[in-house]
Amino acid sequence: MSTSDEAREFLTSRRAGVTPERVGLPGGPNRRVAGLRRTEVAMLAGVSVEYYARLERGNLSGASDGVLHAVAGALQLDEAERTYLFDLAKAANASVIPTRRRTSRAQNVRPSLQIVLDSMTGAAAFVRNGRLDILGANALGRAVYSDLFSSPIAMPPGKPMNLARFCFLDRERADRFYPDWGVAADQTVAILRTEAGRDPYDRDLQDLIGELSTRSDEFRTRWGAHDVRRHATGIKHFHHPGVGDLDLIFEGTELMADDGLSLLIYTAEPGTPTAEALGLLASWAAAPARA
Template identity: 45%
Template sequence: MTELGDYLRACRAKVSPEAAGIPSAGHRRVPGLRREELAMLAGVSADYIVRLEQGRARTASPEILRALAQALDLRPDEEEYLFRSAAEATGPAAPARKTPPESQRVSAPTRVLLDSMTGVPALVLGRRMDIVGWNTLGAALFTDFDALAPPQRNHIRLAFLDQRIRSLYRDWETVAKECVAYLRMDAGRYPEDPALARLIGELSMKDEDFRHWWSTHRVRAQRSGRKHFLHPTVGELSLDFQVLDVRGAQDQTLLTYTTEPNSRSAQGLAFLSAWADSDRTPSADGETTEPAGPHSDPAGAEER
């Protein structure tokens, strides 16, 4: 079996016959499209679909792959993953390196940019969703990254294995599924990355949800959206995120969080910024009190 075969089967399972315009009658043993139905929609033989899924087909032309993507109603990022999987399974080695370079350092200009974004939480993500850079407000929103060992500075690892981070997200399951889908895209770029294999193995062993969602082969490269947080210091925050490529830096993206002006979330973010920029926490009446720390429960809160 190959990643291409697993991915095709997973995609077939997600498409209902009705959505594909195929009349469905009687009991179906498998969810989604049958092989022969996908073959009909893509204009290829059912035997060819079998050979693709079993890793026995040695060629897959761009025209066939595009026909499969259309039949399966794939998004652009899903189609990109299909092409990458096909290149690994049926074609010659891709010119891009399968094993990524080791260095993920943030450049000096990017560091200056991060430090200048005083009112915007920002992180720089590298391969495998490693957190390779952050600003003060980004650390205040999530955690003190300086206190973590470098192997622990990983966005998806923290989302699954750090209870403090899990509790930040009001809809943790949605966020976690998106992280898994994003990591699957990264695996398509560097299928022979040993550090990625170790991360996937650790998460699979320690978290049943990750193990299940990884097996669905869902991929996603979402560049914008909204996240809902429940921060222990400032309460509820609804923040819009954007993922921007860092030009000149291989496999690095800038993740920023903003909010609507004059909103409750904007007030909370401003308070959090003041909290992060001071050794003492401003209170509502103008007094100052010693901060409990960005991840301490508010007074009187019960343990989660």
């Protein structure tokens, strides 16, 4: 899908999700559109109806930051959605648009970064890119994600291990690993959608989206919702085959020396059953190293 198509469908879907009452406008039973009318968005953003209609047709080229902020405010976009809109505009305003999808740069965990990962023994840690490829992990990270690391579907021959393939294509393991699969699936798609806006010419990402859309009805439906998400902090709920339920605190950060890569660290609140289970997993993970 082209950047203009992405912009058109994103703005249309966000407009449909905002009710008049949320922005202080009168509603009523006789409205013929879901959410706001184009005229109402234009009024709230302080632009002409013709100009907003042009934006919603997918033509973001030349749109100023001020206009984009105004439209984002009118549509009540959150931080992730606002960033996504600006990424789409950046792609539209690029002076030279590639005529074909570019091959993704080879991404591997640097040896020094792997040493840092391995030094973390009390927390699960791994490095991933925006496509949700797992590029490196410490021993406890591999132990927590044992279902992922044992899944041949998540890592087909010649391709990196991928969380999205695991979630949507290895449903037996994924349904067991995620206590609420629907929440995990929504988050997975939203992260991929965010990455597609940030790097629309990533051939490997487009190939992954095409593969998942072809093989999974659940993915295809969620992809059409155009939801985006920042994945930086929160609580993860897993069910581990060896130690049971895990409620893990996670923090994520982008790596300054590796464009497009993120480090995620999972740990547990002290004194909780999860902390005890994580300690047990850590001891199991350390046993092969000692041997």
